[in-house]
Amino acid sequence: MKNRQGGSTARITIKHVASKAGVSLGTVSRVLNGNKSVGDELRIRVERAIRELEYHPDVLAQSMRRGATRVVGVVIRSLMVPVLAGFVKAAQDVLHEAGYAVMLAGSEGRPERELEILSVLSRRRMDGVIMTTASEADPMLLRARQALQMPAVLLDRHNPTEFDAVLVAHREGIRRAVEHLLDLGHRRIALITGEETTRPAVERVRGYHDAYRARGITPDPRFIRTQSFGADFGFVETSSLMGQNPAPTAIIAGGIAMLPGVLRAARAHSLRVPDDLSIIGSCDSDLAQMMTPPITVVQWDYEKVGKVAAELLVGRIERERDAAPRHVRFPAELVIRGSCAAPR
Amino acid sequence: MKNRQGGSTARITIKHVASKAGVSLGTVSRVLNGNKSVGDELRIRVERAIRELEYHPDVLAQSMRRGATRVVGVVIRSLMVPVLAGFVKAAQDVLHEAGYAVMLAGSEGRPERELEILSVLSRRRMDGVIMTTASEADPMLLRARQALQMPAVLLDRHNPTEFDAVLVAHREGIRRAVEHLLDLGHRRIALITGEETTRPAVERVRGYHDAYRARGITPDPRFIRTQSFGADFGFVETSSLMGQNPAPTAIIAGGIAMLPGVLRAARAHSLRVPDDLSIIGSCDSDLAQMMTPPITVVQWDYEKVGKVAAELLVGRIERERDAAPRHVRFPAELVIRGSCAAPR
DNA sequence: TTGAAAGCGCTAACAG
DNA sequence: CTGTTAGCGCTTTCAA
Numbered sequence: 001m002k003n004r005q006g007g008s009t010a011r012i013t014i015k016h017v018a019s020k021a022g023v024s025l026g027t028v029s030r031v032l033n034g035n036k037s038v039g040d041e042l043r044i045r046v047e048r049a050i051r052e053l054e055y056h057p058d059v060l061a062q063s064m065r066r067g068a069t070r071v072v073g074v075v076i077r078s079l080m081v082p083v084l085a086g087f088v089k090a091a092q093d094v095l096h097e098a099g100y101a102v103m104l105a106g107s108e109g110r111p112e113r114e115l116e117i118l119s120v121l122s123r124r125r126m127d128g129v130i131m132t133t134a135s136e137a138d139p140m141l142l143r144a145r146q147a148l149q150m151p152a153v154l155l156d157r158h159n160p161t162e163f164d165a166v167l168v169a170h171r172e173g174i175r176r177a178v179e180h181l182l183d184l185g186h187r188r189i190a191l192i193t194g195e196e197t198t199r200p201a202v203e204r205v206r207g208y209h210d211a212y213r214a215r216g217i218t219p220d221p222r223f224i225r226t227q228s229f230g231a232d233f234g235f236v237e238t239s240s241l242m243g244q245n246p247a248p249t250a251i252i253a254g255g256i257a258m259l260p261g262v263l264r265a266a267r268a269h270s271l272r273v274p275d276d277l278s279i280i281g282s283c284d285s286d287l288a289q290m291m292t293p294p295i296t297v298v299q300w301d302y303e304k305v306g307k308v309a310a311e312l313l314v315g316r317i318e319r320e321r322d323a324a325p326r327h328v329r330f331p332a333e334l335v336i337r338g339s340c341a342a343p344r
Numbered sequence: 345m346k347n348r349q350g351g352s353t354a355r356i357t358i359k360h361v362a363s364k365a366g367v368s369l370g371t372v373s374r375v376l377n378g379n380k381s382v383g384d385e386l387r388i389r390v391e392r393a394i395r396e397l398e399y400h401p402d403v404l405a406q407s408m409r410r411g412a413t414r415v416v417g418v419v420i421r422s423l424m425v426p427v428l429a430g431f432v433k434a435a436q437d438v439l440h441e442a443g444y445a446v447m448l449a450g451s452e453g454r455p456e457r458e459l460e461i462l463s464v465l466s467r468r469r470m471d472g473v474i475m476t477t478a479s480e481a482d483p484m485l486l487r488a489r490q491a492l493q494m495p496a497v498l499l500d501r502h503n504p505t506e507f508d509a510v511l512v513a514h515r516e517g518i519r520r521a522v523e524h525l526l527d528l529g530h531r532r533i534a535l536i537t538g539e540e541t542t543r544p545a546v547e548r549v550r551g552y553h554d555a556y557r558a559r560g561i562t563p564d565p566r567f568i569r570t571q572s573f574g575a576d577f578g579f580v581e582t583s584s585l586m587g588q589n590p591a592p593t594a595i596i597a598g599g600i601a602m603l604p605g606v607l608r609a610a611r612a613h614s615l616r617v618p619d620d621l622s623i624i625g626s627c628d629s630d631l632a633q634m635m636t637p638p639i640t641v642v643q644w645d646y647e648k649v650g651k652v653a654a655e656l657l658v659g660r661i662e663r664e665r666d667a668a669p670r671h672v673r674f675p676a677e678l679v680i681r682g683s684c685a686a687p688r
Numbered sequence: 689t690t691g692a693a694a695g696c697g698c699t700a701a702c703a704g
Numbered sequence: 705c706t707g708t709t710a711g712c713g714c715t716t717t718c719a720a
Contacts, residue, residue: 023691024690025691025713064697064698065696065715082424088448264633286604357696386706408714
C-alpha cells in the first residue's frame with residue numbers, strides 16, 4: 001500500500017483567496033497585514049475566504065519580499081551538554097513567543113565546522129544569531145563573524161565592541177571555589193579547563209590566580225590544565241594530575257561537561273571524595289547533586305542566560321539595530337556540598 | 345559608538361554576476377546548478393565572477409522556485425533530556441551532511457504546543473520532519489499530523505501505516521528488567537512510566553506483564569504508575585509508592601528522564617540502594633554510571649536511532665516519496681550493575 | 689479605499 | 705549552447 005506522504009495537494013495562494021472573496025490580491029495582502037485602509041465589508045469577505053479555504057500565507061514568499069525570515073540561528077558547542085540544552089530551551093521559549101523559529105547547529109568546538117555553520121546561517125538569511133564561538137582569537141572566525149552582517153548575541157565570549165553578549169562571572173566563581181579550598185587548607189589545587197582562546201577558560205584561570213594572590217601564595221603552574229572543554233579531557237587530565245608528584249589535593253572541573261570525567265578518573269584511581277581528593281564542579285547537575293557525597297559546584301543560571309540572550313537578540317532585531325552593543329553579566333555562586341574537605 | 349550589525353550592504357544577486365561575466369542570468373543559473381550544457385569559456389567566466397563577487401545564491405529565492413527548502417523540522421518532547429539531545433545531535437549530523445538545516449522545536453509533551461509547532465513547521469515548508477508526538481490517540485494531533493502532508497519519521501511512536509518510524513524495543517527491555525528482578529526474588533516490582541497514549545509507556549507495561557505472565561505470577565496493579573514522563577513524576581510516584589503498604593521492593597524508572605527523581609525520592613526516604621530498594625533506570629547516563637552503586641539500566645543506542653531516523657527521512661525526501669512506510673526497530677538491553685539485590 | 693502592476697532572486701521552459 | 709521570458713507567492717508602490 002502506498003502512503004500519501006509528500007504534499008501533492010496544490011497550495012492555496014493569495015490568488016485563490018482573492019478570487020473567492022471577489023477582490024484583488026492587494027486587498028487580501030492588506031487584510032493579512034492588518035492594513036487599516038480596508039473597508040469593513042471587504043475585510044469581512046476576505047477574512048471569511050481565508051477561513052474557509054484554510055489559507056496560510058507562504059512564509060517563504062513573505063520572507064523574500066519583506067527581507068526578513070523570522071528565523072534565528074543558535075550555534076552552540078554541543079547539544080549533548082545538558083546545561084547547554086537548558087540554555088537553548090530557554091532561548092527558544094522566548095524566541096518562539098516572539099514569533100521566531102530556531103535553526104540549530106552544533107559546532108563541536110571545531111573552527112572549520114563553525115565557519116561552515118556561519119556560512120549556512122548567513123545564506124539562509126537568519127534574522128539574527130545566538131552563538132558561542134570556538135575561538136575568540138582565530139582570525140578566520142573573527143572575519144566570518146563580522147562578515148555575518150546580522151544581529152548577534154555572543155554567549156560567554158568577550159567581544160568588547162562588536163556584538164551583544166551574555167557573560168557569566170566565571171572569574172569570581174572560580175575565585176570563590178579556590179578560596180574555599182585554600183580555607184580548607186589545600187595548597188595544591190588543580191584547575192582543568194578549556195583552551196585559553198575562549199573567555200570562560202581565561203576568566204577561570206584569572207579567578208584562580210586572584211584567589212592565590214589575595215592570600216599571597218604562589219600556585220604551582222603544573223596544576224593548571226587548559227586545553228579542552230571536552231568531556232574526555234576531564235578524565236585524561238585528572239588521571240595525569242593524580243599520577244604526578246606531588247599530586248593535587250583538590251581538583252576543580254572548570255567546564256560544564258567535565259565533572260563526569262573527573263569523577264570517573266577519581267573512581268579509576270580508587271580515590272575517595274573528599275578524603276583523598278576534594279572536587280568542585282562547574283554548573284549544577286543531577287549528577288553533582290546525587291553523588292555521594294554531593295559535589296560542591298560553581299553554579300549559575302543558564303536558563304536565565306538563555307532567556308536574556310534571546311531577549312537581547314529580539315530587541316536588537318526589532319528595535320535597536322544600531323544601538324551600542326550591550327553586555328549582560330550573570331553571577332556565579334559557590335554551592336558548598338560535601339565533596340571538599342581538609343587535605344590529609 | 346554605533347556598530348555595524350544589520351547587513352545594510354546590498355546583496356549581490358545573480359544579475360550582478362551575469363553582467364560582470366557578460367552573460368545572461370540563465371547561464372549563471374545553469375552554472376550554479378551544474379547544468380552540463382554550458383560552454384567551457386562561459387562557465388569559467390561565470391565561475392570567476394562568482395568568486396570575485398563572493399556571490400552566494402539566495403536560498404530563499406531558490407527554495408521558492410524549487411519548492412523545497414532543504415530544512416527539516418525536529419520536534420521532540422524536551423531538549424532538556426540529555427539523551428534526546430544525543431538523538432538530535434546524531435540526526436543533525438546526518439542531515440547536515442546531506443545538506444539540510446534543522447529547525448528545532450520542543451513540545452514539552454503538551455498537545456497544544458505540538459499542534460502549534462506542526463502548524464509552524466508546515467507553514468515554513470519544511471521538506472520533512474522527525475518527531476515524537478505527545479499523544480498517539482489525540483484526534484486533533486492525529487489530524488494535524490496527517491494534514492502535514494510532508495515526509496515524516498516518527499520517533500518511538502506507533503503508527504502502523506502512515507509514516508516511517510524508528511522504534512525502540514521497550515517491551516523486551518522492560519521484560520528483561522522485570523525478569524531480572526523476579527529472578528532475584530522480588531515480587532513487588534513497581535513500574536513508573538508515562539501516559540499510555542504513547543508507545544513507550546504501552547510497550548513497557550506490556551513487557552512488565554509479559555515477564556510476570558511467563559512466571560505465572562499475577563502482579564499487583566497498584567505498582568504500575570503511568571501518567572507522565574516528566575522528571576518530577578519519578579520523584580512523586582516513588583514517594584507515593586514507598587508510602588503505601590505493602591511498599592514495592594524494586595522500582596523501575598520507565599522513562600529516560602525519570603531516574604534522578606526516583607533516586608532523589610529514595611534518598612529523601614533514607615532508603616539504601618539496593619539493600620532497601622532495588623532500582624532500574626531507562627537509558628544509560630553519567631548519573632546511572634557514577635552513582636554508588638551504579639544503576640542497572642535498560643539501555644539502547646539513541647544516537648544510532650537518531651542517525652537512522654535522519655537517514656530514513658532523507659531517503660524518503662529525495663528518493664522514495666511514495667514507498668511504503670518503513671519501521672526500523674532497535675533493541676533494548678539490560679545492563680546489570682549494582683542497584684539490584686534480593687529483597688529482604 | 690481599492691485595483692493594477694512592478695518586482696524580490698531565482699529556475700526552467702522555450703526559442704533560437 | 706545560450707539568451708529571453710514567464711512565473712514562484714507575496715508586498716508595496718502608483719494610480720484611480
